[in-house]
Amino acid sequence: MRLRQRFYLVEVLIGLGITAAHFFANLGRHTARHVFGSKTARGAVTFQYPEERRPYSPRLRSLHRLVRREDGSPRCVACMMCETVCPAHCIYIVAAEHPNPEIEKVPERFDIDLGKCVFCGYCVEACPEDAIRMDTGILEFSSYSRRGMIYTKETLLGLEPAEPDGTPRSPIPIPADRTPNL
Amino acid sequence: MSATLTDLGIALGRVGFVMLFVLNMGGLLTWVERKQSAVMQDRIGANRASIFGLRLFGLFHPLADAIKMLTKEDFVPARADRALFNLAPLVSVVFALVAFAAIPFGDVLRIGGREIPLQAVTLNAGILYVFAMLSLGVYGVMMAGWASANNYALLGGQRAAALMITAEVAIGASIMGVAMVYGSLDMMTIVRGQGAALLPQYLGNWIPKWGILTQPLAFILFLTAGIAATKRIPFDFPEGESEIIGYFVEYSGMKFGMFMMADFVETVVIAGMTTALFLGGWQVPYLAADGFHFPWGADLPLSHLTVVTLQVFVFWLKVAVMCWFLMLVRWTLPRFRYDQAMRLGWLGLFPLSILNIVATGLVLLWRAP
Secondary structure, three states: OHHHHHHHHHHHHHHHHHHHHHHHHHHHHHHHOOOOOOOOOOOOOOOOOOOOOOOOOOOOOOEEEEOOOOEEEEEEOOOOHHHHHHOOOOOOEEEEEOOOOOEEEEEEEEEOOOOOOOOOOOOHHOOOOEEEEEEOOOOOOOOOOHHHHEHHHHHOOOOOOOOOOOOOOOOOOOOOOOOOOO | OOOHHHHHHHHHHHHHHHHHHHHHHHHHHHHHOOOOHHHOOOOOOOOOOEOOEEEEHOOHHHHHHHHHHHHOOOOOOOOHHHHHHHHHHHHHHHHHHHHHHHHHOOOOEEEOOEEOOOOOOOOHHHHHHHHHHHHHHHHHHHHHHHHHOOOOHHHHHHHHHHHHHHHHHHHHHHHHHHHHHHHHOOHHHHHHHHOOOOOOHHHHOOOEOOHHHOOOHHHHHHHHHHHHHHHOOOOOOOOOOOOOOOOOOOOHEEEEEEEEHHHHHHHHHHHHHHHHHHHOOOOOOEEOOOEOOOOOEEEEEHHHHHHHHHHHHHHHHHHHHHHHHHHHOOOOOOOOOOHHHHHHHHHHHHHHHHHHHHHHHHHHHHHHO
């Protein structure tokens, strides 16, 4: 250490200067925001999370959804590609015959166990029909039981893609074991 | 009879006023600590406690803390010494609270033919009293360390004792210079002395004779040792929360809260002492008992009550600014290691403060008529 650093006091004053500069600059921005109503001044990098979400990247892999055809039936043809490729074995599909002879099959059941899912996105990559996507922007899924983490075909079909800035369009699906506003 | 009652009322009023301020400042400091650290670190800070949806920038968090601490389980370890274990937080907080009594918060108030010194207790050795109360506070900490029947708590208590001795010696020695310059141990006299002009033959009436200008080295030494005496970062190794947790490791609920409270009140006391000894106490620059007398010749006469109100306000303002500064230090510096703090205290602060006494003595001798 140099003599100035060994003396300590000068370095302390420099450090105090840095933190005090942050304090007064941020205090000024907070004042501009809360007292003078400035929209652009931000005194903190904090996002007040439940009320305020930070913009997510469009590439973010969030909760899955099943894409619908124009008639509302799933686009999925139950080819089992995603179930096969899934490294966590969290997808469970039961195939059934589709009434339309043009379409090969339809999933009778399509369950994703989010307790197992590792959000690798391989299912989206593997799908030949572009029937499963991970663009809902929903990150809040929790449950009091393992059973509650299993999302079924009906839930996944009901989800909408997120806004361009990542804001979810659909409400967060609430598992059966979790009452709202608890 | 009624005169005695009035006297009693005035005495109680003085004590009550100081108590009210110190306790409220201490409580408010928990909020200041959260918010100031947040603003310094580009964060927002605790703001979720609300009453009927009213958040007021997190001002209800101290209240929420109190409710939480009062409703928590009050746990006493099986092998602990019950009496001492319960007494320790009380000792800690009481001595911290009474320490402020000798610090004057205003000049003499003249009302109805009475002269009321604005000071909770008038003492002619006020410095020594504050000093004694501050050092007695460490007994609570040591008591907690010994009575908890926990080795970590014991370590914390011993560290607190070692730190307190280090800090006390430096505080005492650095104050000596101030006492020499103003020729008294009475804090009221010292504050009055700081109202005079500094080097009037050269500088005229421009600069007041504040302690920070007459004793700059003592100011730095006192502040450093004072921060050490509050046991807060960068001298918080009695706690050492990442290694030994410290003397209050076995405490829970409001007893723990009292230790925290003692730390905050000690911060207020150190801020008050620094203000009274080095920042001119209740002195407002150019304000005399009958109004402002500016050095460029202008005069602004004020009534006695206005002057006193202004002085009291300025004193608490200075204390608040000092509290802010102590918080700034606390949230800027990392913790000293135990041996580093010991070396700083015994090989840095102590010899320097002795040097300061010698230098002050020489200057006083040289300038004596």
